[in-house]
Amino acid sequence: MEDKLVIRGIEFKSRLWVGTGKYRNFEETARAIEASGADVVTVAVRRTNIFNRDSENLLDYIDPRKYKILPNTAGCYTVEDALRYSRLAREAGVSDLIKLEVIGDEKTLFPDTPGLLKATEILAKEGFIVLPYTNDDPVMARRLVDAGAAAVMPLAAPIGSGLGIRNPYNIKIILEQATTPVIVDAGVGTASDAAVAMELGCDAVLLNTAIAGADDPVAMAMAMKHAVIAGRLAYRAGRIPRKLYATASSPIEGML
Amino acid sequence: MKLTINGNGTEVKDGLTVKGLLECLEIEPARVAVEVNLRIIRKDDFHTHELKDGDSVEIVNFVGGG
Numbered sequence: 561m562e563d564k565l566v567i568r569g570i571e572f573k574s575r576l577w578v579g580t581g582k583y584r585n586f587e588e589t590a591r592a593i594e595a596s597g598a599d600v601v602t603v604a605v606r607r608t609n610i611f612n613r614d615s616e617n618l619l620d621y622i623d624p625r626k627y628k629i630l631p632n633t634a635g636c637y638t639v640e641d642a643l644r645y646s647r648l649a650r651e652a653g654v655s656d657l658i659k660l661e662v663i664g665d666e667k668t669l670f671p672d673t674p675g676l677l678k679a680t681e682i683l684a685k686e687g688f689i690v691l692p693y694t695n696d697d698p699v700m701a702r703r704l705v706d707a708g709a710a711a712v713m714p715l716a717a718p719i720g721s722g723l724g725i726r727n728p729y730n731i732k733i734i735l736e737q738a739t740t741p742v743i744v745d746a747g748v749g750t751a752s753d754a755a756v757a758m759e760l761g762c763d764a765v766l767l768n769t770a771i772a773g774a775d776d777p778v779a780m781a782m783a784m785k786h787a788v789i790a791g792r793l794a795y796r797a798g799r800i801p802r803k804l805y806a807t808a809s810s811p812i813e814g815m816l
Numbered sequence: 817m818k819l820t821i822n823g824n825g826t827e828v829k830d831g832l833t834v835k836g837l838l839e840c841l842e843i844e845p846a847r848v849a850v851e852v853n854l855r856i857i858r859k860d861d862f863h864t865h866e867l868k869d870g871d872s873v874e875i876v877n878f879v880g881g882g
Contacts, residue, residue, distance in 0.1 A: 604881025607876055608843060610822055610841050
């Protein structure tokens with residue numbers, strides 16, 4: 561059965577998207593990403609090391625012909641900075657995709673939603689395919705789409721917290737009203753969290769720390785791959801309703 | 817002339833273009849974006865854009881991130 565994720569005409573093979581941060585080295589990054597089956601990888605934009613040209617480059621390990629590179633604006637606290645990083649990212653890369661972050665608070669890394677909305681509007685007009693990292697607020701999700709976002713990426717919990725989906729009901733409401741894909745971004749801690757996101761009906765899950773920070777990132781990458789596939793299948797299959805009392809699975813008829 | 821490259825004051829020869837600067841620094845142009853005085857220089861313009869004394873140059877690339 562055909563079940564592809566498409567955003568603005570771009571087809572995605574995998575519903576698991578992964579970050580490339582916090583790995584011990586590039587070799588481990590490459591192995592974990594390969595094991596995850598993801599075809600989208602997020603990257604950050606930073607100053608090139610001009611003093612040590614022997615230092616290796618991430619793209620030596622993550623082939624941009626094989627993976628869709630999704631640059632982020634992580635670390636940006638103002639609209640101005642987010643625009644600057646987005647434009648640099650487009651110039652350094654090969655596509656109009658941008659994972660837009662405008663951060664509002666250092667401790668929680670929660671988004672500054674008024675700034676996010678403004679930046680989304682400006683970048684969408686400039687032809688970017690804007691994927692904003694937002695909170696789990698259904699009203700904001702709608703406003704972002706009205707402003708030109710190609711998808712919305714509500715957080716499950718704070719970035720790197722591993723708390724899982726703290727407010728599944730809000731995610732459900734965001735999904736109910738969605739006219740674009742919804743991708744849960746941030747806060748996933750383990751495979752069951754990713755499965756829950758997919759069972760709710762999310763179109764994809766984006767995570768980084770849950771894999772990179774695991775004792776065995778390659779094994780966790782495989783677990784996430786299967787969790788996302790399982791969660792998606794379960795969503796499409798349609799789960800049974802929850803009931804308080806038992807219903808026997810074996811027939812009464814024929815009993816002695 | 818003096819340039820500020822990624823926040824570091826550096827002396828370079830006069831009349832250097834962006835392409836020339838990247839060559840001096842042994843940086844592969846395909847994988848970077850360059851900003852001069854907050855203005856992005858398109859890759860097509862690397863070989864024609866001449867740097868001036870006092871220019872502030874930012875050279876960025878992709879690194880691991882979430």
